[in-house]
Amino acid sequence: MFEDKFNVIYLVLFFLITVIRKTYTRRYGGEKIELGRENLAEIIMLSFGGIVMVSPLVFIFTSWLNFANYYLPQFIRWVGIIFFILACWLLWRSHSDLGEYWTFLLETKNKQVLVKDGVYKYMLHPMYTAHLLWALANLLIIPNWIAGPSFLLFSILLYLYRIPREETMMIKQFGEEYKEYMKKTGRVIPKLK
Template identity: 40%
Template sequence: MSEMNPLNSKIIFIIGMMLWLIVRIPYQRQQKQNTIVDDRKTIQEKAIRLLLLIGILFLPLTYVLSPWLNFANYDLPIWAHHLGIATLVPALWLFWRSHRDLGENWSSTLQIREGHTLMTHGVYQNIRHPMYASVLLLCIAQALLLPNWIAGLSGFVSFSIAYATRVDREEQMLLNRFGDEYEVYRQRTKRLIPYVF
């Protein structure tokens, strides 16, 4: 068989998304209990989060659960299916590990909490934004597992916009909070890919 089975790919993607959401649930609960000392949640921030939700969850689920986006389907070889799975697994692991290493410091928006500490160990030892890296990997897996010009690529498009408009603001917030400590950390690490980018 030279082409991938779309149903198998859809099932694997759905399982991946369910695991993704399960990882985040306890941290979202914990986040509600923390006291916020610096909140930079703006209309732009809310719009970016909505865009990510549409690109990574809503459009893929529409494609998986209905025929509405089938007009934009394309064919992929079987190796793309395998590469999609191979990309999804480290995306899920990195997403889980990023949350675990951050612990109480995690926030879904641009916020600093009371008692916030700078995370420089675990997966944060070599890259400053492993959670963004995990989302990037998820978006690559999405494009490989969902062969559809809309649902497959919507995650990558929304992530690119979110990354371009958010990461500098996040780093500035951390620089304001931790000063030289964050600048030293920033100088010795990469944003997304260790030793590269």
């Protein structure tokens, strides 16, 4: 478990990214979530995502997934560490730039403003990008066919489900201003000029 330096580094970064998310959830996203038909599917999907996100911890702390282990060269695992560090920074920066306008579910807040500065100047969905970087990091750091790719597969499905709904919601809220913002800004990767 702790004899593998990559497991230790992974745990430190996992702790860091969890602290970042929890800090902003407590500060801005702590409203009670009403369970309704419109958000039940999303809550179930996000709950499943939570399980998938901790699969590397199952890999690190137990032998349950050992049957699916494989070899990863150290160089690849170091690249994964770099991706995870970038994910931590981008998640922190995204939350910091979005501030009080962040919500856990797809909804807008009263007196919502369209945030277009900071990292949002370059990407419509930098939090999704941060999670995608984290998911890629899992794939590159965790040498296990279950714990390595599961978060990436989940993230792709989540993005396909959520991004169109989020953009529709934002267009409904902000109209032409959001449509213009979409034209100038990349979705999860900054647009090259």
